[in-house]
């Protein structure tokens with residue numbers, strides 16, 4: 001299946017139809033996204049997986065209105081991505097935590113709130129709430145360099161949560177962390193997702209991470225960047241880490257691996 005022909009549900013949060021994006025570069029055009037069709041529903045946890053250059057980041061950036069598609073249509077909460085951005089429909093978490101080293105964690109989280117004109121009291125309240133959500137209560141007064149890599153990444157998730165947007169876009173947020181820390185953050189992210197009901201778009205290179213976290217796994221291929229499979233996970237939403245030893249988990253991982261292999265063979 002290539003992800004086409006999906007019907008938009010009532011609770012559709014992101015709807016892409018025939019989405020195309022070609023970058024014009026000095027070396028000629030780069031077809032980063034070709035005929036991408038995808039529905040993301042409210043409360044979905046959707047992972048994007050595929051080899052380097054298949055358009056994962058570009059698709060997330062289109063949702064965030066940081067790139068403009070050259071064809072097809074894309075709506076976010078029923079609006080254009082630009083309108084959705086103005087309504088602060090999403091928070092964005094990047095691969096590197098991207099915290100300002102000269103500001104405390106609390107001040108890093110407050111910065112976008114300050115810019116948007118939130119009152120001081122509202123800023124304090126939001127900082128307290130999001131730090132609690134990522135298990136960093138009490139760390140607001142620390143500087144980024146006083147925290148571990150995993151804690152910094154949690155702080156950057158807290159910053160993305162500060163607007164209380166419905167959608168969280170995460171571009172390989174845990175890619176640079178060691179496996180044990182990553183496992184722990186994966187568990188915490190699932191708990192946060194269960195508590196908040198957010199819709200999450202998550203880019204990863206890791207098959208186990210994609211299978212462990214997602215309700216839907218989008219397999220992509222490069223040249224041109226396209227969707228080659230959309231896998232609805234049969235796993236329950238509540239997932240202890242040892243679910244990774246289960247037959248269902250191994251079967252989903254196998255299907256993702258097959259999808260990646262098939263996409264590679266098409267190149």
Ligand SMILES: Nc1ncnc2c1ncn2[C@@H]1O[C@H](COP(=O)(O)OP(=O)(O)OP(=O)(O)O)[C@@H](O)[C@H]1O
Nearest residue numbers: 023025030032051052053054055056057058059225
């Ligand atoms: N601003 C840009 N200008 C020109 N080409 C770009 C631009 N951004 C991305 N590309 C190209 O578009 C294609 C898709 O890039 P993208 O970063 O979305 O892939 P990706 O799947 O996220 O890769 P990775 O896993 O390495 O992060 C690549 O060929 C990339 O070189």
